Amino acid sequence: MTPVFPDEEIARTIPLDEIDVSKPDLYVREAAHPYFARLRKEAPVHYCRESAYGPYWSITKFSDIVAIDTNHKVFSSDVSNGSFVLDDATLNPINGGISLPNFLGMDPPKHDAHRLAVSPIVATENLNRMEPLIRQRTQKVLDELPIGETFNWVDRVSIELTTMMLATLFDFPFEDRRKLTRWSDVVTASPGTGVIDTWEQREQELRECEAYFKDLYAQRARIAPTGDLVSMLAHSPVMQELGSEEFLGTIVLLIVGGNDTTRSSMSGSALANHLFPAEFAKVKANPALINSLVPEIVRWQTPIAHMRRTAIEDIEFQGKKIRKGDKVAMWYLSGNRDEDVIxxxxxxxxxxxxxxxxxxxxxxxxxxxxxxxxxxxxxVLWEEALKRFSQVEVVGEMVRVPSNLIHGFIDIPVRLHR
Ligand code: HEM
Known part of the structure; x- marks a missing residue:
């Protein structure tokens, strides 16, 4: 069943220069798609003059997004030029007096050195080593789910599994693992969105995160490398040169990178199962299809709605003049629904x-x-889930994240059928 979106009519008739796809409200209602469809067709490189984040360009076609994302010499991620998200305050906040420098917000050569320092964690042999533990934990979470009763899939499945995973990656004390979930939510929150009330509260909670990780870092630095991320950072020559803000920034990047995103994919997969049960039945009948099911989940959900770059020189792009200093949003959520490619x-x-x-x-x-x-x-989630139940039924109103960055869910009330 192809989903139907709100705002189809408004999106068709609103003057193009009034379209502002950065409004979080569009994401709470899953109403952004009709606006993106209009932009892809009539203004694929679109300038929004006024928004809560100031003026910005929207790139909405698949191939244009690839062109911008691969042209890092002109389109910078470096926080010294702005930020890598539309809202300068998120992830790169001056607000609350805490800054979180990390390699997503750096250009080469600094970016490359930092990325290299942490990449061994996701090397194939490390993933192979982790798989049995991931499977064991996934089986346990799924076995404890009530069949035939209503529960929140986001909390019981998506958050539980991704938080366990993060705890494994950092070798973080398992009983404290929900702290990771909280910190991840706090980093991307601004006051008034229900997570934090003030920037001061945010700073205080992130300082707690910093203190916790510094402690772990000191412990791991004293012993031989143990293969987890904190140990890797503690023994990396690049990291030795970093200040405490950069250490915190790198940790936070990994927490957010590994948490909200995988969480959203897992949540989106429950909705996909509800809307397209026959597609999951295909995989049950032919388990090899798991290899296309997984990327399809990641595409269909698109957990990060956009990434932003800042032009560091004037450039003409698809007939439009983008000026030095302009903000450019690459809407992955739109590119992934580009009918010319998909x-x-x-x-x-x-x-x-x-x-x-x-x-x-x-x-x-x-x-x-x-x-x-x-x-x-x-x-692993779907290999194990398909062995246990035939359908995830969404039985109530879903609550989505009020964000133009994290495209995800807070609540999906579901009932499982054997
Ligand atoms: C479905 C899950 C995930 C999605 C959709 C996702 C999405 C993204 C996106 C869109 C970017 C920025 C790409 C760009 O600017 O061109 C990114 C970067 C990054 N992600 Fe993920 N991510 C996911 C899972 C993870 C996990 C599990 C980890 C960590 C263990 C992680 C760590 C990172 C890091 C460290 C970066 C920065 C890379 C760099 O700047 O070189 N992500 N991710």
Missing amino acids: DRPHDFIADRPRARHHLSFGFGIHRCLGNRLAELQIR
């Missing part, structure tokens, strides 16, 4: 040919470091 893009198709050809992990030098790990977690 056939029936709003449909969820478990055996989609070339399923990995999507934008959810970005492109270019910042392409998601954790993509294989995320896919592994989602694969």
Whole structure:
């Protein structure tokens, strides 16, 4: 069943220069798609003069997003030029007096050195080593779910599994693992969105995060490398040169990178199962299809709605003059629904040919470091889920994250059927 979106009529008739796809309200109501469809057709490189984040360009076609994302010489991620998200206050906040420098917000050569320092964590042998533990934990979470009773899939499945995974990656004390969930939520929150009340509260909670990790760091630095991320950072020569803000920034990048995103994919997969049960039945009948099911989940959900760059020189792009200093938003959520590249893009198709050809992990030098790990977690979830129940039924009103960055859910009330 192809989903129907709110605002179809408004999106068709509103003057183009009044379209502002950065409004969080559009994401709470899953109403952004009709606006993106209009932009892709009539103004694929679109200038929004006025928004809560100031003026910005929107790039909405698949191929244009690839072109911008791979041109890091002109389109910078470096926080010294702005930020890598539309809202300068998120992830790169001056607000609350705490700054979180990390390699997603750096250009080469600094970016490359930092990325190299943490990449061994997602090397194939490390993933192979982690798989049995991920499977064991996934089985336990699924076995404890009530059959035939209503519960929140986001909390009981998505958050539980991704938080366990993060605890494993950092070798973080298991009983404290929900702290990771909280910190991840706090980092991307601004006052008034229900997570924090003030910037001061945010700073205080992030200082707690910093203190906790510094302690772990000191413990791991004293002993031989143990293979987890904190140990890797503690023994990395690059990291030795960093100040405490950069250490915190790197930790926070990994917490947010590995948490909200995989969580959203897992949540989106429950909705996909509800809307497209026949697609999951195909995979149950032919388990090899898990290889296309997983990337299709990641494409269809698109957990990160946009990434932003800042032009560091004037450039003409698709006939438009983008000026030095302009903000440029690459809407992955739109590119992944670009009908010129993706056939029936709003449909969820478990055996989609070339399923990995999507934008959810970005492109270019910042392409998601954790993509294989995320896919592994989602694969194990559905391999185990399909053995246990036939359908996830959404039985009530879903609550979505009020954000133009994290495209995800807070609550999906579901009932499981054997
Ligand atoms: C389905 C899950 C995930 C999605 C959709 C996702 C998405 C993304 C996106 C869109 C980017 C930026 C790409 C760009 O700017 O071109 C990114 C970067 C990154 N992600 Fe992920 N991510 C996921 C899971 C993970 C996991 C599990 C980890 C960590 C273990 C992780 C760590 C990172 C890091 C460190 C970066 C920065 C890379 C760089 O700047 O070089 N991500 N991710």
